[in-house]
Amino acid sequence: MAGKPKLHYTKGRGKMESIRWLLAAAGVEFEEEFIETKEDLEKLRNDGVLMFQQVPMVEIDGMKMVQTRAILSYIAAKYNLYGKDLKERAWIDMYVEGTTDLMGMIMYLPFQPADTKEKNLALIIERATTRYFPVYEKALKDHGHDYLVGNKLSWADIHLLEAILMAEECKPDILSAFPLLQAFKGRTSNIPTIKKFLQPGSQRKPPTDEKFVASVRKIFNI
Amino acid sequence: MAGKPKLHYFNGRGRMEPIRWLLAAAGVEFEECFMETKDDLIKLQKDGSLLFQQVPMVEIDGMKMVQTRAILSYIAAKYNLYGKNLKERALIDMYVEAMMDLNELLMSHPFQPADKKEQHFANMVDKATNRYFPVFEKVLKDHRQDFLVGNQFSRADVLLLEILLMAEECKPDILAKFPLLQSFKARISNIPTIKKFLQPGSQRKPPTEEKDVPKVLKIFY
Numbered sequence: 001m002a003g004k005p006k007l008h009y010t011k012g013r014g015k016m017e018s019i020r021w022l023l024a025a026a027g028v029e030f031e032e033e034f035i036e037t038k039e040d041l042e043k044l045r046n047d048g049v050l051m052f053q054q055v056p057m058v059e060i061d062g063m064k065m066v067q068t069r070a071i072l073s074y075i076a077a078k079y080n081l082y083g084k085d086l087k088e089r090a091w092i093d094m095y096v097e098g099t100t101d102l103m104g105m106i107m108y109l110p111f112q113p114a115d116t117k118e119k120n121l122a123l124i125i126e127r128a129t130t131r132y133f134p135v136y137e138k139a140l141k142d143h144g145h146d147y148l149v150g151n152k153l154s155w156a157d158i159h160l161l162e163a164i165l166m167a168e169e170c171k172p173d174i175l176s177a178f179p180l181l182q183a184f185k186g187r188t189s190n191i192p193t194i195k196k197f198l199q200p201g202s203q204r205k206p207p208t209d210e211k212f213v214a215s216v217r218k219i220f221n222i
Numbered sequence: 223m224a225g226k227p228k229l230h231y232f233n234g235r236g237r238m239e240p241i242r243w244l245l246a247a248a249g250v251e252f253e254e255c256f257m258e259t260k261d262d263l264i265k266l267q268k269d270g271s272l273l274f275q276q277v278p279m280v281e282i283d284g285m286k287m288v289q290t291r292a293i294l295s296y297i298a299a300k301y302n303l304y305g306k307n308l309k310e311r312a313l314i315d316m317y318v319e320a321m322m323d324l325n326e327l328l329m330s331h332p333f334q335p336a337d338k339k340e341q342h343f344a345n346m347v348d349k350a351t352n353r354y355f356p357v358f359e360k361v362l363k364d365h366r367q368d369f370l371v372g373n374q375f376s377r378a379d380v381l382l383l384e385i386l387l388m389a390e391e392c393k394p395d396i397l398a399k400f401p402l403l404q405s406f407k408a409r410i411s412n413i414p415t416i417k418k419f420l421q422p423g424s425q426r427k428p429p430t431e432e433k434d435v436p437k438v439l440k441i442f443y
Contacts, residue, residue, distance in 0.1 A: 052320045052353055063312060069291065070315035077308055086299055090285060093292035098274050131274055 005030040006059040008044060010219060012212045013205045014107065015068045016056045018100075018162060020204065022072055024197035025158045026079035032203065038219050072096075076155040088150045095136070095148055095156040099163040102132045106166050110208045111216075121170060128167045133178050136160055140180040146187060153191065161188045169207050227252040228281040230266060232441055234434065235427045236329060237290045238278045240322075240381055242426065244294055246419035247380040248301035254425065260441050291322070298377040310372045317358070317370060317378045321385050324354050328388045332430045333439070347396065350389050355400050358382060362402040368409060375413070383410045391429055 005023060009016035011034040023030050035041050035055065045053050051066045058065045061078075065071045076082040076092075083089045105124045112120050139148055148156045164185050167174045175182050189198060197204055216222070227245060231238040233256040245252050257263050257277070267275045273288045280287045283300075287293045298304040298314075305311045327346045334342045361370055370378045386407050389396045397404050411420060419426050430438065 051316060051357060052323075061309075063309070065312060065316065067316045067319035070312060070319050073315055074308065074312045077311070086296065087283070087285070089299070090287060090292060090296045093295055094273060094287065094289050097289035097292055101274070135273055 003031075004028075007032045008035065008049075008057040008059075009055050010035050010212075010216055011205070012208055012216070014056075014208075014216070017205055018103070018159060019056060019058060019068065019071055019075070021158055021162045021197065022075050022081070022155060024203065025153075025191070025193050026075065026081060027193045028075075028079065030203070035219060036215070038221070041219055069100075072155065081153065081155045081158070083150050083154055084152075088154075091149045092154050092156045095139075096159050098132050098135060099156075099159045102128055103163050103166055106170060107208075109170075110210070110213050111222075124167075125171055125174065128170075128174060129177065132163075133167075133175070133181060136184075137178045137180050140184060146184075153188075157184075157188055158194070161185060161194065166207075225253075226250075229254045230257065230271075230279040230281075231277050232257045232438055233427070234430045234438060236278075236430075236438075239329075239427060240325065240384060241278060241280060241290065241293055241297070243380050243384045243419065244297050244303070244377055246425065247413070247415050248297065248303060249415045250297075250301065252425070257441055263441055294318075294377065303375065303377045303380070305372050305376055306374070310376075313371050314376050314378045317361075318381055320354055320357070321378075321381045324350060324385055325381075325388070328385070328392065331392065332432060332435055343392070347393055350396060351399070354385075355389075355397070355403060358406075359400045359402050362406060368406075379406075379410055380416070383407060383416065388429075 005028065007016060007019065007030055009032070011032075020030070035044070041055070044050050044055070044057070049064050050057055051064070054066060056066065056068055056071060058071050060071075060074070065074060073082070083092050102124075105120070105127065109117065109120055109124065136148065143151075145151045147153050148160065161184075164175065164181060175185065188194060196202060227250065229238060229241065229252055231254070233254075242252070257266070263277070266272050266277070266279070271286050272279055273286070276288060278288065278290055278293060280293050282293075282296070287296060295304070305314050324346075327342070327349060331339070331342060331346060358370065365373075367373045369375050370382065383406075386397065386403060397407070410416060418424065
């Protein structure tokens with residue numbers, strides 16, 4: 001009998017956060033084992049459980065899965081969040097790659113040198129409001145459905161909500177020019193599994209603070 | 223009737239090369255439209271052809287697909303190069319993502335500033351020989367099959383061959399300690415569609431030379 005998926009990562013968002021979101025949205029309970037020190041990471045490496053010596057790593061269905069996208073794709077497919085055919089899958093993949101790029105910029109921001117932070121934050125806001133959000137706003141406008149692809153909740157919707165909330169943490173009124181994304185945010189946040197994940201006490205991790213940055217630098221030697 | 227896929231990129235490897243490889247391996251003929259100047263990129267952006275204002279873009283099956291991974295996944299699934307079930311797909315994805323990480327290092331090498339090149343090269347060789355190649359050597363050793371996953375040709379094999387050849391361009395003896403990767407390389411190179419792609423005159427692109435780097439950078443920056 002398969003146990004719950006078990007996530008191995010530091011106790012913060014990073015690259016694991018999208019995986020937590022997707023499992024939570026799918027209603028899948030999961031356990032977490034946190035890497036707190038360099039020695040914790042070394043132990044995982046020496047145990048031979050990290051295929052490419054890296055985390056995220058998720059123990060799921062008898063596999064020790066690594067590589068964020070591989071893990072996300074597996075979960076999405078397993079829990080029917082990946083569209084109903086090849087073309088829907090293609091659109092989900094395209095949308096998810098866009099939100100991945102945006103969230104990647106936001107994720108790295110706390111790790112940038114202090115004198116570049118202002119410039120990088122400005123770039124994030126510019127990209128969010130001129131490159132990424134207009135695409136999703138238009139997608140919702142063109143078909144008038146509640147969800148991005150195939151009139152059904154998919155990985156793309158969950159990922160977009162995560163990206164929207166992260167972007168709002170950078171600039172609270174960042175959705176001001178995007179009424180459909182605002183409605184999307186309200187609607188998607190109310191899906192029971194997601195609503196639960198958004199409540200205090202869930203396994204959702206808080207925004208990265210300086211203390212977390214310091215611990216990550218130490219653990220990963222960066 | 224759907225025409226041939228049409229690839230939009232500059233006339234070089236970059237992020238489009240794995241897509242060229244995969245189409246070629248699948249035996250799919252494709253056309254290419256090369257961006258030579260920034261104006262060519264701006265025109266595509268203004269046409270509304272680029273979902274996120276970026277290339278690669280591939281016109282295929284009535285879609286203007288963007289995002290390298292999305293394009294590769296679509297082609298792989300369409301041409302049965304993505305394993306036969308969810309678990310094989312998971313394994314292929316893990317291997318492919320790691321190879322994409324290594325590809326990023328290899329592909330970006332010509333574009334490194336002069337003062338960073340040596341360190342970048344050393345890091346590339348270190349990651350290839352200590353992090354990535356040992357994994358694939360062990361996979362082949364453990365199952366003794368011709369292909370990486372499920373005893374069947376997949377996108378993982380195509381990308382691995384591409385990576386092995388690119389790595390050898392950087393350091394010709396880089397496979398010295400990996401006998402199974404050497405025989406894998408020979409075996410996969412002999413698959414008829416791939417053999418054809420490896421011949422002169424194919425749509426495979428040469429490595430980007432230093433003298434061409436400024437021209438490429440001008441298109442994007």
